Amino acid sequence: MSGRVETGRITTDIPARLDRLRWSRWHWTVLIGLGTVWILDGLEVTIVGSMSDALKPDRTGLGMSAFDIGLAGAVYVAGACLGALVFGQLTDRFGRKRLFMITLGVYLVGTVLTAFSMNPMWYFACRFITGTGIGGEYAAINSAIDELIPARYRGRVDIAINGSFWVGAAGGSLLTVLLLDKSVIPAELGWRLAFGLGALLAVGVLFVRRAVPESPRWLFIHGREQEAERIVSEIEETVRRETGQELGTVSGTITVRQRKAIGIGLIARTVFTMYPRRTILCFSLFVGQAFLYNAFFFTYGDTLTTFLDVGQTGWYLAVFAASNFLGALLLSPLFDRVGRVRMISGTYVVSGLLLAGTGLVLGSVSAVSLTVMGSIIFFFASAGASAAYLTASEVFPMETRALCIAFFYAIGTAVGGITGPLLFGSLIDHASAHHDISAIAIGYFIGAALMVGGGVVEAVLGVHAEGRSLEDIARPLTAEDEDSDTVDTGRAGAPALGTA
Incomplete structure (x- = not known):
C-alpha cells in the first residue's frame, strides 16, 4: 500500500x-491539440458505416459478409469500452499528458494497420486496436480539457468540442462520396485511402498535442507542486x-494531502458511496443519449436505402451531421449562461418528444422529410449528449475524473453500440420483410422514453x-475539509480521505 501513502501537505x-x-490563443492551442479526437471518431464511424459494400467483394475488398461487417462494428465498440476503462484508470494514476499521447498513438497505429488489411x-484486430485508442482518448482528453479551461468557459467549450464529432462525421460522409466512386478512384484503393486520411490527420494532431502541458491540478495532488507552479507561471505569462x-x-x-497514487478500489468505493445521486444521474444521461443515437442515427442509412430508395446516402448524412454540430456549437454558451440543469433537462426532453413524434408519422415520410425531422431532433440532442460527457467530467473528484468518464462512457457505448444494434437491426429486418417502415418505430419510442x-x-438530481x-x-x-460529514446533495463537495 506504499503507493497510497501520504507524501506531504500543501x-x-x-x-x-x-x-x-x-x-487567449493558448487556450485555442489546447482545444486544437486535444479536442480533435472527436473529429477523428466521427470520421472513423462514418467512413466505416459508409463502406460496407466496398468491403464485401473478394477482389477489391476483403470478402466480408454482412455479418462480418456487423461483427467488426461490435469489435470496435468492445475495444472502445476496454480502452476507456484501462486508459481511464491509467490517466488518473500516471497523468493526463502521458496518456493522451499514448492513446492517440494507439489510434494511429490501429488506423494505419487497418488500411493494409x-x-x-x-x-477485426485492427478495428479493436483503433477502438481501444479512441476509448482511451475520451477519458484522457475530457479530464485534461476541463482541468485547463477556466470555469466560466468550461461548459460551452466542452459541449462544442464533444459536438465536433459531427464535423468528422460530415467530412467522412462527403469523403466517401468521392473515395467510393469507382469512376474516380479504383475500388480496391478507395476504402484504404479513407483510413489513411484519418491517420494523416492524427499525425498532425500528435505534433500540436506535444505543446499541451500536463494538468497542474493533477501534478500538485501527486506531489509535483514545483512542476505545477512552473507550468501555471508559464501559462500566465503567455x-x-x-x-x-x-x-x-x-x-x-x-x-491537499499529496499522494503518489490512490487505489482503484478506494476510488470506486468513495465515488459510489459519497455520490450515489451523481452516479444515477450520469448513468441516466449516458444510457439515454446512447439509445437515442441508435434509435435514429445508426439505423438512418439502412432506413434510407432499404425503405426510401436512396442510392447514395453520403449527402443526407452530411446534412444530418451538420445539424448536430450546429446544435452543439450554437446552444453551448447557454449551458454556462442559463445553467446546466435547465439546458440538459430541456435538450433531453425536447429531443425525446420530437423523436416520439417522428415515430408516430414514420409510415408517411420521404428521404427529405426524415432528414429534416432528424436534423431538428438532433440539433437539440447533440448538445444534450455532449453535456453528458461534461457532467461526468466535472461532478466527481479530481482523482477519479478520468476513470468516471471512462466508466460512464463504457456503459453508454456498450448499451448503444452492442445492445442497440442488435435490437434495431432486428427491427429493420422485420420491417423489411413486411415492407413496412413503421415497424421500426418501436426503436424510436424506446429512445424517446429514455431521453x-x-x-x-x-431536473431532479442535476x-x-x-x-x-x-x-x-x-x-x-x-x-x-473541515466538514467531514459532507453528503451528496448535488452542491457540496466530498470529504477528504483519511491519512494512510
Whole structure:
C-alpha cells in the first residue's frame, strides 16, 4: 500500500489562478491539440458505416459478409469500452499528458494497420486496436480539457468540442462520396485511402498535442507542486503576452494531502458511496443519449436505402451531421449562461418528444422529410449528449475524473453500440420483410422514453456546476475539509480521505 501513502501537505492557489485566466490563443492551442479526437471518431464511424459494400467483394475488398461487417462494428465498440476503462484508470494514476499521447498513438497505429488489411481477421484486430485508442482518448482528453479551461468557459467549450464529432462525421460522409466512386478512384484503393486520411490527420494532431502541458491540478495532488507552479507561471505569462492585459489577483486556496497514487478500489468505493445521486444521474444521461443515437442515427442509412430508395446516402448524412454540430456549437454558451440543469433537462426532453413524434408519422415520410425531422431532433440532442460527457467530467473528484468518464462512457457505448444494434437491426429486418417502415418505430419510442427519463432525472438530481471551480463542485479526495460529514446533495463537495 506504499503507493497510497501520504507524501506531504500543501496549500495552493493553482485552481483559482487557472480559473481566472482570460481567453487567449493558448487556450485555442489546447482545444486544437486535444479536442480533435472527436473529429477523428466521427470520421472513423462514418467512413466505416459508409463502406460496407466496398468491403464485401473478394477482389477489391476483403470478402466480408454482412455479418462480418456487423461483427467488426461490435469489435470496435468492445475495444472502445476496454480502452476507456484501462486508459481511464491509467490517466488518473500516471497523468493526463502521458496518456493522451499514448492513446492517440494507439489510434494511429490501429488506423494505419487497418488500411493494409489483407483479410477479415486482420481487419477485426485492427478495428479493436483503433477502438481501444479512441476509448482511451475520451477519458484522457475530457479530464485534461476541463482541468485547463477556466470555469466560466468550461461548459460551452466542452459541449462544442464533444459536438465536433459531427464535423468528422460530415467530412467522412462527403469523403466517401468521392473515395467510393469507382469512376474516380479504383475500388480496391478507395476504402484504404479513407483510413489513411484519418491517420494523416492524427499525425498532425500528435505534433500540436506535444505543446499541451500536463494538468497542474493533477501534478500538485501527486506531489509535483514545483512542476505545477512552473507550468501555471508559464501559462500566465503567455496569457499576459497574448492578451496584453494584466491578470487579476486571486485569494482562493485549497489544502491537499499529496499522494503518489490512490487505489482503484478506494476510488470506486468513495465515488459510489459519497455520490450515489451523481452516479444515477450520469448513468441516466449516458444510457439515454446512447439509445437515442441508435434509435435514429445508426439505423438512418439502412432506413434510407432499404425503405426510401436512396442510392447514395453520403449527402443526407452530411446534412444530418451538420445539424448536430450546429446544435452543439450554437446552444453551448447557454449551458454556462442559463445553467446546466435547465439546458440538459430541456435538450433531453425536447429531443425525446420530437423523436416520439417522428415515430408516430414514420409510415408517411420521404428521404427529405426524415432528414429534416432528424436534423431538428438532433440539433437539440447533440448538445444534450455532449453535456453528458461534461457532467461526468466535472461532478466527481479530481482523482477519479478520468476513470468516471471512462466508466460512464463504457456503459453508454456498450448499451448503444452492442445492445442497440442488435435490437434495431432486428427491427429493420422485420420491417423489411413486411415492407413496412413503421415497424421500426418501436426503436424510436424506446429512445424517446429514455431521453425524456434522462431529462427528468437531470431536473431532479442535476448539479448546478456553471461558473464554479471543479474543486468547489467536488472537492479532491485528498483535500483538507473541515466538514467531514459532507453528503451528496448535488452542491457540496466530498470529504477528504483519511491519512494512510
